[in-house]
Amino acid sequence: MSRVIEYIKRTQQSSAKPFCAYLYDLDHLRSHVASRAESLPAACQLFYAIKANSEPQILRALLPYVRGFEVASLGEVDKVRAVSADVPILFGGPGKTNEEIEGAIRQRVSLIHVESLNELRRVDVLARKHGVTVPILLRVNLRGPFPSATLAMAGRPTQFGIDESLVPEAIRLALALEGVKLQGFHFHSLSNNLDAGKHVELVAYYLQIVAKWQALFDLDISYLNAGGGIGVNYADLQQQFDWPAFVQGLSALLDSAALPVRHVLFECGRYLTAASGYYVAEVLDIKQNHGKTYAIIRGGTHQFRLPSSWQHSHPFTVIPTEKWEYPYERTRHENGPLTVVGQLCTPKDVLASDVFVPSLRVGDIICFQYAGAYGWAISHHDFLSHPHPDHIYVEQAGILA
Incomplete structure (x- = not known):
């Protein structure tokens, strides 16, 4: 400072x-994010959710240290592509338009997070129109319970994700459609969680749910996106999220059993740049x-x-x-x-x-x-x-x- x-x-x-x-402070930003990305277990990948701060200088500073970027609009896709032609992009958010879905296809977005059965069908139609197969994750609004946090996007009625009760139908539909390839599941259930132990438990809960679906439908899937949700303690700047404890618990969790997916993704925003x-x-x-x-x-x-x-x-x-x-x-x-x-x-x-x-x-x-x-x-x-x-x-x- x-x-x-x-x-x-x-x-x-x-x-x-x-x-x-x-x-x-770009030097602090690089050091902070590099240390977080490097300390994650080998099966994990760190993405930056650019909604937190999408200034081009921030994106360029983070580009060498994160696996890719998470976006929530075609405008954000364009911002990422302005700093890199090929960095992986995850595209989430409810209410995607045809223009956004087709733009994501043209801009070679790595994964689209599908938020509803209707959106799943539209992605399929537009993919086949362009003669491609679009890799997707199904975003799920789980019933929980979840740790307490500043904002909750799941475990209650919200506009986010597919209701957990509809997931079997969504899986069957995704497997039947020619224009999409189901690559896994996306869970972004809460925001600004400050408890490292509870966050490990949250990832364990996600893995348990995905393992059940993977076995039930004999799925060959690659990704569990655990979302962001790691918080910043604005009330006491000296008492922040215990990242080393989180990584230690996460490593023990991932070593304890066979994973139902190949990679666990994290798409942090606030925690990386605040x-x-x-x-x-x-x-x-x-x-x-x-x-x-x-x-x-x-x-x-x-x-x-x-x-x-x-x-x-x-x-x-x-x-x-x-x-x-x-x-x-x-x-x-x-x-x-x-x-x-x-x-x-x-x-x-x-x-x-x-x-x-x-x-x-x-x-x-x-x-x-x-x-x-x-x-x-x-x-x-x-x-x-x-x-x-x-x-x-x-x-x-x-x-x-």
């Missing part, structure tokens, strides 16, 4: 406008209303929507700066709770609520940590037509703007 802070201070000193930027990103904004004003203190920053939830979306106070640090060009004294906050808000005309534009801050002045910088995933990518950028933040990529070799 020291290089990030150094860049912020140097740039703010020379800038005529209030500082507002996303900064990404820690390498920072959302950084200058304090424009500090004020009190009805006994509560507010710091107003250059930016807000239109640029960094994650805190509002998840309704949490996002962790941040204060970077003191000495730049002050006005003839009056800087407004200062000392030793008390403070709420960080943006410039939008809504009381919902809150990034952190009632957080104790030892010292903060107008003109200082607030640096939100773990902002490398679901930050800019999910934000309503043009609400009120404020300027966009800069996007800065920091690495040992230099700065990419």
Whole structure:
């Protein structure tokens, strides 16, 4: 983080406008993802779910370290193909259009995750139209139970996957269709699980289910996609998902019995990129209303929507700066709770609520940590037509703007 802070201070000193930027530490990103990919058991493959952050600089940085990329639209397929003509792509998500399915065929997507019986039939029709056989995984909405997590996509009614009760019908249909080849099953049941032991148990549950179907239908399948779902602890940055414990448990699990598939896939997003990103904004004003203190920053939830979306106070640090060009004294906050808000005309534009801050002045910088995933990518950028933040990529070799 020291290089990030150094860049912020140097740039703010020379800038005529209030500082507002996303900064990404590409060296940290590469090191983090490389260590995760290398430590997985041999039967496992790590994919990056680009919905978390699909900036081309991020994709290029990750390209040498992941097996491939998981996408959820044809636009995301195009983003991946812009950085690599042949890297494997997994294509998931409900409600795929004909254009997307045919685009996936043209762009040589490795696996399509089929979300319904209707979609299965349409993939078959379009595959035969193009004279190809499309490799697919059936995405299944299992009944569970599952570990607790921030979001649940299975184990309850959602728009995701094929109901577990319909899987035998889906398998029989897939085996009968000429345009598709059933390669396995996809389960993405939850998001932001922080318990490594429970995540091993989740994979064990998936393997048990797939082994049952494999034996019942005498399937020759290659893949079990265990999804992503590994989380980030925004409440306590020092207590993160225990990856070594997860790998140790996963290795023991995979060594304990014959696998019903050749490969177990993981398509992580947030867990891979969050820690390498920072959302950084200058304090424009500090004020009190009805006994509560507010710091107003250059930016807000239109640029960094994650805190509002998840309704949490996002962790941040204060970077003191000495730049002050006005003839009056800087407004200062000392030793008390403070709420960080943006410039939008809504009381919902809150990034952190009632957080104790030892010292903060107008003109200082607030640096939100773990902002490398679901930050800019999910934000309503043009609400009120404020300027966009800069996007800065920091690495040992230099700065990419």
